[in-house]
Amino acid sequence: MLRIADIKKDKKRIIAGLAKKRVENAREVIEDLLMLDEQRRHTQAELDSVLNESKTISKQIGALMKAGDREGAEQAKQQTGALKARSKSLQEQLRNIEEKLIRRLYNIPNAANEKVPEGATxxxxxxxxxxxxxxxxxxxxxxxxxxxxxxxxxxxxxxxxxxxxxxxxxxxxxxxxxxxxxxxxxxxxxxxxxxxxxxxxxxxxxxxxxxxxxxxxxxxxxxxxxxxxxxxxxxxxxxxxxxxxxxxxxxxxxxxxxxxxxxxxxxxxxxxxxxxxxxxxxxxxxxxxxxxxxxxxxxxxxxxxxxxxxxxxxxxxxxxxxxxxxxxxxxxxxxxxxxxxxxxxxxxxxxxxxxxxxxxxxxxxxxxxxxxxxxxxxxxxxxxxxxxxxxxxxxxxxxxxxxxxxxxxxxxxxxxxxxxxxxx
RNA sequence: AGAGGGUUGGCGGAGUGGUCGAACGCGGCGGUCUUGAAAACCGUUGUACCGAAAGGUACCGGGGGUUCGAAUCCCUCACCCUCUGCCA
Missing domain, CATH: 3.30.930.10 (Bira Bifunctional Protein; Domain 2)
Known part of the structure; x- marks a missing residue:
């Protein structure tokens, strides 16, 4: 399948190649795809930062337990609930977006090379x-x-x-x-x-x-x-x-x-x-x-x-x-x-x-x-x-x-x- | 087909809940030494995504679950090995 990175780098050529292959609305198809990828990256970045936060707290809990501070550890645990819910929902979102993205990519054909002549039949x-x-x-x-x-x-x-x-x-x-x-x-x-x-x-x-x-x-x-x-x-x-x-x-x-x-x-x-x-x-x-x-x-x-x-x-x-x-x-x-x-x-x-x-x-x-x-x-x-x-x-x-x-x-x-x- | 044992980085092989992306060895790469090479010593050495960078995230056969935290516990699937059975 086509690579997002290539599409970004070479959008014009790929749209032309798809159009030559008689893909309907090649431009829209590609623009949609790029939008979806944009969403993916946003969601990914947000997820990453939430995960980072909760990992940091987990490590702190580990350290507190080791130090024998059970109470401090329990307190820290309270903080993770919201983060957990947030990361679950982001993960869900991300999975949906990725699924959509890959399904579209699977259904977009290869772009025709420049040497390929125009034609339908x-x-x-x-x-x-x-x-x-x-x-x-x-x-x-x-x-x-x-x-x-x-x-x-x-x-x-x-x-x-x-x-x-x-x-x-x-x-x-x-x-x-x-x-x-x-x-x-x-x-x-x-x-x-x-x-x-x-x-x-x-x-x-x-x-x-x-x-x-x-x-x-x-x-x-x-x-x-x-x-x-x-x-x-x-x-x-x-x-x-x-x-x-x-x-x-x-x-x-x-x-x-x-x-x-x-x-x-x-x-x-x-x-x-x-x-x-x-x-x-x-x-x-x-x-x-x-x-x-x-x-x-x-x-x-x-x-x-x-x-x-x-x-x-x-x-x-x-x-x-x-x-x-x-x-x-x-x-x-x-x-x-x-x-x-x-x-x-x-x-x-x-x-x-x-x-x-x-x-x-x-x-x-x-x-x-x-x-x-x-x-x-x-x-x-x-x-x-x-x-x-x-x-x-x-x-x-x-x-x-x-x-x-x-x-x-x-x-x-x-x-x-x-x-x-x-x-x- | 039944019973049991396994699956960790290029390879070998530790690790059975807390700075583990993962000890150690081999291999690879760079360097020191050497006329050159070997040996020895020092350093380095996975992939993907996000980010200008710093850095972050994910990945220990696949998927799911428990937990604040999973290579490590549970479920499930796949594959491999051994024994028993069957078979071209």
Whole structure:
């Protein structure tokens, strides 16, 4: 979340960043917050002085008792009654104010970075890079949901029986293709210097608050009955939270982690007729890269992460484009996000397969993730993450783009991982 | 799952109601000494909030309570260890 100190120091920029993100009445929201903080400080100061007074008397009572002056001690006790009542009520007030303050802070999104373009909807996103030729498909080319039936590699009906819509069952070469992609992505990340992490796929609410899924996206996560736990919507949550409440040493930075996990999303409200096949699922696999950087390095790191993901797509021979999200399309916690989209030829559609974001200090502030500067000051770090990559849409694009009368060609880089060169 | 024992500063470890934010040791930092280093000695060494500063307040696993006063007593939750049981 945003820091009051930063808001005070940089009010104009933050209001502009929130407005860009389409926060209504950004100025009022911020002014309100500052007023509330002012109240907090007043109450705190008053409380402190009352506590100080009563502590002083307590110490005197201690001294009197020691000296054997019981009467004096009893007398001094009389004085504390009023102070006690006063401090109780101030404490109550302070708690109320702080609760209000934190609730508001939790519900204010990150401010958009200066580089983020204005705009309200995905139509306002800016395509910054296109790569690869759109493939020419043969006559009678099929969308992936028909291909998977034809070659019997993914079964949605079976998934319906076991769980419900959006939980596909992968079979035979379909399952192997999944496993191959996961291994390929992990292997590439390792070569690029990322440390592999296998985190829990169930998180507690502290973790959810740490990275910002809570309270904002409570309805998008699957909760575990009779507990304070949730299924992860992305590996970002458990991996970034590894560093919650940590003051990093210089030699531990930068952090570069990669993790494969299944991801679980309710996708409430985003289901529709246009969402077919693998385009949107409740459970899917994803390899995620996470970086933790010093503030001055984070934008360089963001670029490097983009280049890394572009490399993966190139190796998979998929035509893609890189999109800079406009303010209105940015995620709650993100300061800036690039989406990578692959072209899915039979659907004639761009599919988002990666989202690469810099959260600046927004998550770090919630996480209390800090480092010591060379001057010995404790400062917040920047967190970043990106999908590298999300599997289902990659599978969709591979199936659609590589189809021919004889079957589906497996991209060359994947063949060592699949052990076969075609699905037929 | 049952019984018992624990959780104190970067680490180890005292402290069982009154100047305790916390002895002592280790580690870290600064200095003296040294050609340099080690050793020895001296000093310093948690985090957050308020304050221009002086200083104040909070924090001894989390939350609540008793008390003029809680690291210390009570309740509750979490986690760890040991033994018993069960299990991939």
């Amino acid at each position: 995905p139509e306002d996103n800016v395509v910054v890079l296109e790569h690869g030729a759109v493939p020419q498909l043969p006559e009678g080319a099929l969308p992936h949901w028909e291909l998977i039936e034809k070659y019997d590699i993914i079964d949605f009906e079976l998934g319906n029986k076991i769980t419900g819509a959006g939980f596909p069952v992968y079979k035979g070469k379909g399952a192997k293709l999944q496993r191959a992609l996961i291994n390929f992505f992990l292997h590439e990340a390792e070569k690029a210097g990322y440390l592999e992490i296998q985190p829990p796929v169930i998180i507690n609410s502290d973790s959810g608050y740490g990275t910002g899924q809570l309270p904002d996206k409570e309805g998008q996560m699957y909760g575990i009955v009779d507990s304070d736990l949730y299924l992860i919507p992305t590996a970002e949550v458990p991996i970034t939270n590894l560093y919650r409440n940590v003051i990093m040493k210089d030699e531990q930075l930068p952090v570069m982690n990669v993790g494969y996990t299944p991801c679980f999303r309710r996708e409430a409200g985003s289901w529709g007729a246009h969402v077919r096949g693998l385009n949107r699922l409740h459970q899917f696999d994803k390899v995620e890269i996470v970086q933790i950087r010093k503030p001055e390095e984070s934008y360089q790191a963001l670029e490097e992460m983009c280049v890394y993901v572009e490399g993966l797509l190139e190796k998979l021979e998929l035509p893609f484009r890189k999109v800079l999200l406009c303010g209105g399309d940015l995620g709650f916690t993100s300061a800036i996000t690039y989406d990578m989209e692959v072209f899915s030829a039979a659907q004639n559609k761009w599919l988002e397969v990666s989202s690469i974001s810099n959260f600046e200090t927004y998550q770090a502030n919630r996480l209390k993730l800090r480092y010591k500067t060379t001057e010995g000051k404790t400062e917040l770090l920047h967190t970043l993450n990106g999908s590298a990559l999300a599997l289902p849409r990659i599978v969709a694009a591979i199936l659609e783009n590589n189809q021919s009368g004889e079957g589906i060609r497996v991209p060359e880089v994947l063949q060592p991982y699949t052990g076969f060169d075609a699905i037929d």
